[in-house]
Amino acid sequence: MSQKFKNLVELLENSVAKYPGRELFGNKVGGEWRWTTYGEFGRLVDQARAGLAARGIGRGDKVACIANNRIEWAVCAYAVYGLGAVWVPMYEAQLEKEWKFILEDCSAKALLVANQPIYQKTKDWVGHVGELAHVIAFEGSEGDSHTYDALLGLGKANPVPAIHPDGEEIAGFIYTSGTTGEPKGVKLSHDNFASNVSAIHEIFDMETADRSLSFLPWAHSFGQTCELHGLFSLGASMALAESVDKIVENLAEVRPTLIMSVPRIFNRIYDRVQKQIREKPKAVQKLVAAGLAAHAKKRDGGRLSLFEVMAFEAADRLVFEKVRQRFGGKLRYAFSGGAAISKQVAEFIDGIGIVVYEGYGLTETSPIATANSPGHRKIGSVGKAIPGVRIVIDTKVTGDPENGEIVVYGPNVMKGYHHRDKENAEVFTEDGGFRTGDMGKLDRNGFLFITGRIKEQYKLENGKYVVPSPLEEKLKLSQYIANAMIHGSNKPFNVAIVVPDMVELRDWAKKPEHGVSATSDEALLADPKVKNLIRQELEQYSSDWKQFERVLKFDLVAEDFTAQNDMLTPSLKLKRRNVLAKYGEKLEALYVGGKSDSRAP
Secondary structure: OOOOOOOHHHHHHHHHHHOOOOEEEEEEEOOEEEEEEHHHHHHHHHHHHHHHHHOOOOOOOEEEEEOOOOHHHHHHHHHHHOOOOEEEEEOOOOOHHHHHHHHHHHOOOEEEEOOHHHHHHHHHHOOOOOOOOEEEEOOOOOOOOOEHHHHHHHHHHOOOOOOOOOOOOEEEEEEOOOOOOOOOEEEEEHHHHHHHHHHHHHHOOOOOOOEEEEOOOOOOHHHHHHHHHHHHHHOOEEEEOOOHHHHHHHHHHHOOOEEEEOHHHHHHHHHHHHHHHHOOOHHHHHHHHHHHHHHHHHHOOOOOOHHHHHHHHHHHHHHHHHHHHHOOOOOOEEEEOOOOOOHHHHHHHHHOOOEEEEEEEOHHHOOEEEEOEOOEOOEOEOOEEOOOOEEEEEHHHOOOOOOEEEEEEOOOOOOEEOOOHHHHHHHEOOOOOEEEEEEEEEOOOOOEEEEEEOOOOEEOOOOOEEOHHHHHHHHOOOOOEEEEEEEOOOOOOEEEEEEEOHHHHHHHHHOHHHOOOOOOHHHHHHOHHHHHHHHHHHHHHOOOOOHHHOEEEEEEOOOOOOOOOOOEOOOOOEOHHHHHHHHHHHHHHOOOOOOOOOOOO
16 A cells, blocks of 8 residues: 555645635534634644643643544644644543543643533642643633633744654554453554555545534544544545534534444434334335335345336335435435444445445554445445455454454554553564454455454353344344343353333333333333333344344343443443443342243243
8 A cells, every 4th residue: 555644744734735725624603504624724723733832742742632523622633743742532421530540641741621611620630630731621711821712822922833743653542442441542653543544545435525424523533533534634524513412403404425423323313214114104114125125136236127126216216315315415425433333224224325334443453444445345244454454363262263353464553552561462463463352254355244342252151152242233223222231141041231212112102002101211111011012122133143142031221321321431332341230230130030030031
């Protein structure tokens, strides 16, 4: 692969010079979308870089940030790169103890925060948490010297030229989600990021006219590399979503040509559209099914009959086109990463006319290691190795001749974990490969299929291995199941904690034919008819599982798994140890009395 970019500073300067008048970031202000151009952004970066330099930030210093996606986040990130310093992003949704841990672990010299509430929590950490010397808020009153505006003013008066870091210099730390322990600081170099962005240019046909609706956190490696750096390098534009619950509304307003997301968001889109289809007459439902089948046949290289062509065109005109219009009408591509998307969901989104490209990678691989791309796409797989990257399947860890641990080689592989010599020794092979901890297999054409996570895999009493995460994702396709955790390590069978979709469940309960009149959520979940409904959903969505994988008992809880209650990481991965700590007694109780009991199937 011929690498197009050397470092992120060069990437910035190239785009600012090439696209000065083009729209870059969109913000909704007072009910209207307002856009910042590339040229305006470049000037803001110059001011922020100089302002940080005046505050004593220099080469190698760590600058942390607690904020959701916003223009100030991007301005300060590129300003830090131009000082040869290191950008360390965090999430607003993280717990305070995690902010402190990261600040101390990376020895951050400065902290930038989104708003005054976070500033009030963190301002007194100066001199007490690690090496922190400055806390600066993106929002604050005029005249306050600890604000973003004051930083820009300081920089405007004291300009400083940008440093062009060597490719091996560290551009950022991205802390892993910590699903199984304390977060680890992944050290990513300018070359790591630049190699991934260069690969995007080589295999995708995105262009300056493209626009995304940005809701995937830039603090997450997928959002930061693929959307922020990737689209910025192309001269494309990004509208910043107001919030997760306004994504669909913002899609219709912004009319993006592409979106980048994790499967959880695609699942919500799928659930919403499926609900609308179920409310249509039977004839329309059959037409939709016929249209999707015709599209699948054509995608797989089949030749459509006249009837199939007519069925697809009718379904597209009556249903699919209206769905696309709800998303703005211009959406061409959907990029999925962060976790494996259900094949059923991917095929549905593809079937309604939005091409789905699924990829695979980790924070430690910057993040893209493999991707489906134009002319090289197989739904159900996570694509082929991107240019410059090599994938090896180590079958020694599984004893399976086809399925094993995925090992990644290439310029995208991190420089190591910060202050974690033991973990570094465990994940790097002698010849420089990165052991991902994920299981997968390659087909004869080089497409990679993810089969599970080694650390999540457990063995039942009968010796059978279970990989729970793909099973849980399948259960969440039910309109009545918001979340689930399957458990069964060293047990005779699988059990689960199931979080129903309480809105859907209440709507179901209100229907006269169901005869459920619970006065509270607790009473609703205890109703035998509700338990029978969830039992049927579990059976339906696990019908193609191996017998030993099926959930034989379950318990229902009303509180969803979220980042706020520490059941999910900020990137929406399940924190199994935390769910087990809270619901361990419930799970153990399910094993009392064998495989049948009044609480479960």
